[in-house]
Amino acid sequence: MAHLRQANSEINQALAVERRQTEEAQRQHELEDNRAEVRNALYGDFLTETPYAAISSMGSRRVQVDRYKGLLPEERARLKHEQLQQLEEDRRRQQLQRQEHERWEQKTLAQARLGVLKDRQQGRTERQLREQLAQENQRLAMEQQKKREMFDKHVYTNVPSEAFFSQFNTSTR
Template sequence: MLKLQIATEQDRKEAQNRERRRQCELERRSRIFNARNRKIGVDVPFLERQIEEKRAEQDEQKRRNLAFAQQMIKDSNLAVELEAREREERRRLELEIDEYRRQYQRREDRREFDLYDPHALKQLQPRATDEAVGLASAQKFEGEDLQYEERRKIMAAQRNAWLEQQVQERKAAEDERRKAEDAYMMAIKARDARVGELDRLERECRYRLGQANLRYNEALTSERRQLEQMMREQEEADNTAEMYNHLTSDMLTENPDVAKSALGNNRMIGYLYKGMNQEEQKRFYAAQKEQMVAAKMKREDEQRMEAEWQALGKAVQNEVARQDIEERRKRRQLAKQLMEENQLLALQQKEKEKYYKEVFVNNIPTEEYYSQFNTTTR
């Protein structure tokens, strides 16, 4: 009798799930592999928004790169200055160390100098303390040492003294080195603080110079306006005086004393005037001389004022030219640095391409490799 296995509830659920996944896969495949829906069914506003976001991100990246380049130039200039100062400080310390060695660490002052003294043989004394040696015999032979015990004690004491002196000298040298390093670090910190202070003072000086120019221009504008207002008031006063003189003239008032002018006692009407006497001529010549002196002083004042204005304009022009030259120098330096960086990047790119071609691109895919893709929707 055959024994058939009865399907359980769990088996039916798994079969239903497999069938549902198969239907979903077929529907998904029909949507994905449909060329018309894939090419035409595109969300255009969403793509445009993505393009705008990408463009904004690129602009922000360019702005950051520019700010980073400017900061890098400033830091590079500061680093060059600090490096030059550090080199100068190291050179000064090396000179001081050489001078110290020349004065206090000479060769002839070393403890072991007698071992390699070139004149040691010249300083040996003849043997004169051995009674057994006659006048016709030889001197001390190899292996003999009459003052061995005494010399051994002296050498032990000297060796102990040398060891103690070495310990003291090493300790003193270590203290001196530590003090020199502390002084060097303090000098570096003071130098960095000085550089920052100079930078701050430069910015403050530029700000004050701009404020002074602004105040000077405002003062010139105010003075010009006041001068124009005074000239208008003077012209109105002259017109009023001229109208008043015409109204109160002898011709209109019919004054019998027509020979005298209404402008003053020393003024006469031309077509009725018969001439001046000697006193009037003297006064006229004196007034004429005073007018000439006043006119000369006025011309001198105008020339002095014109010279001052020209000097001021020349100074402003020189300052503008100096700032222009400095700006061009900075631009040339920046262009040179950018060119060097571009050359370095081009060299790195060439090396990268060479490495990529020689290492990575060594296995060309075939049609069999491409045919295994796009077979399912997953």
């Protein structure tokens, strides 16, 4: 019986050693799997920020949407260049608009000045015409006054008599 116990004890020890070795092997295998998973996560295309991972094998213009990580440096540079060109174009357009606005303002001011000058000239001309008309009217009034005085003095001095008026309506004809 002691022999049986010892054999049983040796078998149990062998099983325990085997179980420990198996558990250690499983732990080592699991540790390696975990390390590989972490390594793949760190250096794989899924978590990296490399935009080259999204380039399709069908051409550089095509992108694999599920792997897209952003613009390529060349695309960023091209986009930045286009934005700068657009900004410069906007500045030029705004400058041209300002210049055009200033030209219109100057034209408007020049037209307003010209209008004021023409109004003043027209006012002077009208004033001169009124003065000339007043002088002409005054001259004509003086002439008329002189004629009236002359007629009163020389022409209307002979007052017609009753005989002059009696000669009218004396015949049927």
